[in-house]
Amino acid sequence: RSCSIAIPSRHRHLLETADRRIVCSCDPCALRFESAVGRFKLIPREARSLPRFEMTDALWESFALPINLAFFFYSTPLQKMVAMYPSPAGATESLLGLTAWQNLLERNPLLQGMEADVEALLINRVGESREYFIAPIDACFELVGTIRANWRGLSGGEEVWEKIGQFFERLRQMT
DSSP, rough: OOOOOOOOOOOOOEEEOOOOOOOEOOHHHTTTSSSSSSSEEEEOOEEEEEEEOOOOOOHHHHHHOOSSSSEEEETTTEEEEEEEEEETTEEEEEEOHHHHHHHHHOOOGGGSSOOOEEEEEEEEEEETTTTEEEEHHHHHHHHHHHHHHBBBTBHHHHHHHHHHHHHHHHHHHHO
């Protein structure tokens, strides 16, 4: 924080790219980072639903993720795409096979327009869901926090699945 303005409950976030740390910001300070290149990047507020997204079950399986929730973003410090999934222990990075990602890009070229570090492809394939979003990275980590805070036992318990459903309902409303 660089000013003394009180931050309201609805506020902007910045990403410190080197360590993926999200920091709160008042609107005037956040706007200073709108087009800036450097240590911090302004995280967008909007999510975009991808109703015409193409992903077969076989393509999803090629990512070899242990759960049916994941997000993918380009990390400029690492200079590569990163795949993460939420777990009771927090965000877990998964090895991302280049072939699987390239196959997904070929079917969905709009993914090339994601803003590095601060936008992610968020995939929800839990149960019968087949939802795909380009989402702000802070929303993805919010989902991770929701799961971490509410997971109980081996299957998570009813409360965590209810909270995950509420998260995706809010995300749908952002689009």
